[in-house]
Structure formats: structure tokens, C-alpha cells
Amino acid sequence: MTDSIMNTATLYPCGRISRRGLLHRTAGGFLGAALGAMWAEAGELPAALLAPSRPRFPAKAKSVIFLFMCGGVSHIDTFDPKDNKWAGKLIDVVGFGDNRAPMLRPVIPCARTFTRYGKSGIPVSDWFPHVGSMIDDIAVIRSMWCNEPNHFPAVIETCTGHQGRQFDNPCLGSWVSYALGSANRNLPTFVNIGRPSSPVQLTGGYLGASVAATPFRTGPTPIPNLKPPEGSTAAERDRQMSVLAELNEDFRREYAVNTDIAARAKAYELAARMQLSTPGVVDIADEPANVLDLYGIGSKPTDDFGRQLLLARRLVERGVRFVQICHAGGGNGAWDAHADIKSHAPLCRATDQPIAGLLRDLKQRGMLDETLVVWSSEFGRSPWSQNTTGRDHNPRGYTAWMAGGGIRGGIVHGTTDDVGYKAVDHPHYYSDLHATILHQFGLDHRQLAVPVQGKTMRLVEEGNGPIDEVI
Numbered sequence: 001m002t003d004s005i006m007n008t009a010t011l012y013p014c015g016r017i018s019r020r021g022l023l024h025r026t027a028g029g030f031l032g033a034a035l036g037a038m039w040a041e042a043g044e045l046p047a048a049l050l051a052p053s054r055p056r057f058p059a060k061a062k063s064v065i066f067l068f069m070c071g072g073v074s075h076i077d078t079f080d081p082k083d084n085k086w087a088g089k090l091i092d093v094v095g096f097g098d099n100r101a102p103m104l105r106p107v108i109p110c111a112r113t114f115t116r117y118g119k120s121g122i123p124v125s126d127w128f129p130h131v132g133s134m135i136d137d138i139a140v141i142r143s144m145w146c147n148e149p150n151h152f153p154a155v156i157e158t159c160t161g162h163q164g165r166q167f168d169n170p171c172l173g174s175w176v177s178y179a180l181g182s183a184n185r186n187l188p189t190f191v192n193i194g195r196p197s198s199p200v201q202l203t204g205g206y207l208g209a210s211v212a213a214t215p216f217r218t219g220p221t222p223i224p225n226l227k228p229p230e231g232s233t234a235a236e237r238d239r240q241m242s243v244l245a246e247l248n249e250d251f252r253r254e255y256a257v258n259t260d261i262a263a264r265a266k267a268y269e270l271a272a273r274m275q276l277s278t279p280g281v282v283d284i285a286d287e288p289a290n291v292l293d294l295y296g297i298g299s300k301p302t303d304d305f306g307r308q309l310l311l312a313r314r315l316v317e318r319g320v321r322f323v324q325i326c327h328a329g330g331g332n333g334a335w336d337a338h339a340d341i342k343s344h345a346p347l348c349r350a351t352d353q354p355i356a357g358l359l360r361d362l363k364q365r366g367m368l369d370e371t372l373v374v375w376s377s378e379f380g381r382s383p384w385s386q387n388t389t390g391r392d393h394n395p396r397g398y399t400a401w402m403a404g405g406g407i408r409g410g411i412v413h414g415t416t417d418d419v420g421y422k423a424v425d426h427p428h429y430y431s432d433l434h435a436t437i438l439h440q441f442g443l444d445h446r447q448l449a450v451p452v453q454g455k456t457m458r459l460v461e462e463g464n465g466p467i468d469e470v471i
């Protein structure tokens with residue numbers, strides 16, 4: 001129980017509480033006490049920020065599914081092929097990472113085979129043959145860069161649009177939630193599936209906990225501890241909802257100036273509605289066998305990630321605006337390939353078919369036009385060796401890709417240098433990707449600003465804005 005809620009209850013001598021205060025607190029208890037990470041104890045949104053904004057221009061995307069590969073995917077071995085003529089040669093690496101002195105590092109060869117797919121003929125690694133089959137729907141951006149060379153600060157930078165040594169900035173999904181509000185009153189606006197590398201990937205920051213990510217998981221209980229009590233009937237839940245609405249209205253009248261109460265009341269109401277709606281979202285029993293096969297469900301390497309992506313499709317079908325999938329998170333992330341770049345192989349196998357299945361499923365349902373799918377990592381990997389067969393971190397140049405939601409498919413935009421070290425043609429700071437996503441939602445990134453302690457804060461502070469070439 002937060003201090004803000006405690007302070008609203010009328011206390012009597014010896015710590016007793018009024019009948020109304022007891023009802024308020026117990027209502028929160030039976031309908032919302034187990035929300036866990038969904039509703040943080042910290043401050044909520046000011047009342048003025050609770051109303052969603054309208055798009056500034058026609059939106060191309062209604063939802064985003066953001067596929068975040070935790071740990072740093074090697075662009076050189078996946079979507080940005082390089083000639084091995086530099087293999088074994090020393091290259092001058094200037095000011096890389098925490099070491100600002102020039103260094104000489106040996107380039108290691110790429111052992112992957114690249115095949116040209118589709119009408120566009122874009123080359124894709126043999127680690128991603130299924131994604132390659134969908135390349136005509138994908139815009140590959142080979143010239144992304146960020147500042148931070150280490151995992152935790154780079155995750156902060158790429159998720160919040162600010163350098164990773166700054167804290168309390170909201171992540172992109174929270175900005176979308178703040179700007180647009182909910183499209184389904186029974187489900188959250190921003191959902192995370194999978195283990196993140198950092199809690200920053202879920203945070204509402206200074207926008208408040210009410211726009212933070214709601215963690216979902218596959219299986220019969222999508223949100224731990226948030227399910228209807230055993231044996232409860234629909235009629236009983238309707239009565240509980242009616243009582244909750246009455247109590248919350250009482251709250252709003254009596255404590256209209258207390259924004260914490262308003263946000264917490266909204267949280268409890270959403271939690272109660274989700275108790276009834278979320279089990280149906282994760283129940284894939286109604287999905288035909290051919291759809292399950294698309295995602296690789298039933299096959300050991302792809303089953304887990306396939307279920308996550310199928311859940312993502314079911315969520316956006318129901319109006320969830322921003323679904324973030326964190327693959328292989330925790331710690332530095334399993335895509336961190338210092339020891340041996342071949343550690344990518346099982347990760348690519350686990351994600352390749354499900355990602356292509358998601359794109360194909362959305363397309364077959366007529367949903368890809370209004371669902372933006374984004375694939376990225378916190379940075380790329382270096383062309384030089386580390387531990388002989390591994391690759392180091394590389395924030396100076398790497399690849400992200402986008403599909404659907406008004407994005408031009410079958411194109412490559414930007415390049416890195418001959419060895420894949422640095423973005424050289426049309427370089428895009430990571431906030432340009434954020435600005436592009438917001439643009440497809442019909443939002444002008446320059447208008448997303450809020451006052452925080454006398455300072456105007458923005459999601460996008462640096463960069464060139466939307467990547468027009470892929471729109």
C-alpha cells in the first residue's frame with residue numbers, strides 16, 4: 001500500500017481506519033493487489049496527461065510488434081554481408097568503447113552463406129532462410145548506430161532514445177501508450193512478452209507507472225496472480241465490477257486533486273477487466289493446425305518463441321497498440337557472442353521460422369498493412385575477433401529492419417563500411433527508428449514533450465527524425 005493511498009484513508013485513534021477507508025483498501029485488495037510489476041508503487045501520471053492525444057496526420061499503423069534480440073546480433077553474419085577480402089588483416093579501430101586510444105584489431109571472416117531472396121534479390125544469411133522468404137515485405141536498414149558500447153547503457157539508449165547513463169526516461173512503448181491511450185478497455189496498451197535485459201525496457205519513467213509495460217506470458221495464466229477466484233461466476237464478477245466502479249467514483253469525487261488515486265483507480269479497474277478477458281487471449285486452442293505450423297509451434301527449437309509471437313498477433317488483433325518481445329534476455333542477453341559467433345546458430349533457428357510465420361500470418365489476415373513489425377538489438381557486433389572466433393560489441397554500425405504498417409518492403413537503406421564497422425551511408429541514430437515508428441502511428445515526434453520539474457522532456461532529443469526512405 002503506497003503512502004498516497006494510506007494518506008487518503010481517515011485514520012482513527014490507535015491506528016483504526018474508517019469504514020469507507022476499509023472498503024476502499026479491501027476493494028483494491030481483492031481486485032488489484034497482485035498486479036506486481038504492472039503497476040509500480042512510484043508516482044503515476046498527472047491528470048493532464050491521462051487523456052490520449054490524437055494523431056497529427058493519418059496513421060498507417062494501428063499496432064507495433066517490436067522484436068528485440070537481447071545481447072547484440074551480428075549484422076555481418078545475418079543481414080549485412082561483407083567481402084571476406086579483409087579477413088586476417090589488421091584494421092585501425094579509433095576510439096572504440098571505453099578505450100579512446102587507436103587500436104589495431106584483426107578482421108575475422110564470416111562463415112555464412114548469403115542467398116538472394118524474392119523479387120528484390122536482397123541477400124540474407126543461411127541463418128535466416130525463413131525470414132529471407134519474406135524479404136520483399138521487409139525494409140532492411142543497415143546503417144543504425146548508437147553511442148553506448150556496453151549492454152546495460154545501450155539497452156537504455158535504444159529503448160528510451162536517450163543515452164544510457166541517464167535514468168527515469170520512459171521507454172518507447174510507454175510513450176506510445178501515453179500518446180494514444182488504449183484501443184481496448186479490457187487490455188493494456190503496452191505489453192511485454194519474454195524476459196527483458198533491463199527493467200528499463202518496461203518503464204514508464206517520468207510519465208508514470210500507468211503507461212509502463214504489462215508483462216504477459218504464454219500459458220493458461222498470462223499474468224501471474226491475476227485470474228478470477230476459483231468458482232466465481234460471471235454474475236459475481238459483474239457485481240464486483242459494479243461495486244468497484246462505485247467505490248472508485250467515490251474516490252474521484254472526494255480526492256479529485258490526488259492524481260495518484262485517479263491513476264490507481266484506473267489500474268484496479270483495468271486489472272478487474274483483465275481477469276475476465278486475458279485467459280481468452282492466450283488460449284490458442286481455436287487456432288488451426290496450419291497456423292500453429294507457421295509459427296513452429298510443436299517443434300522443440302521454435303515452440304516457445306512461436307507461442308510468444310502468436311500471442312503477440314492475438315493481442316494486436318484485440319487492439320493492443322505496442323507489443324514488445326524480448327528474446328533471450330536476462331543478464332547481457334544470449335545474443336552476446338564474445339566466445340564464438342556460432343552461438344548465434346541456435347538462437348537464429350529458434351526465431352527464424354516464428355518471425356517469418358508472424359509476417360505471413362499477418363499478411364494472410366490482411367493485418368500487415370496496419371501492423372508494424374520491427375526487429376532490432378541494442379547494437380551490432382564487430383568485424384574483428386575476440387577470443388579468436390567471437391565478435392565484440394559494435395554500436396557504430398548495425399542493422400535493424402521493419403515490415404508492414406506502411407513501410408516499403410523489399411528495400412535496403414544505408415550501408416556500413418567495407419568491414420561492417422561503421423555506418424557510412426545514410427547513418428541513422430537509434431532515435432530515428434523511434435521517430436519512424438511514431439510517424440507510422442500518425443504522431444509527430446517533435447510534439448511528444450512533457451514538462452518535468454521545469455524542464456521540457458522529449459522522447460526524441462537527437463537524430464534526423466523519421467527515416468523517409470523506408471516509408
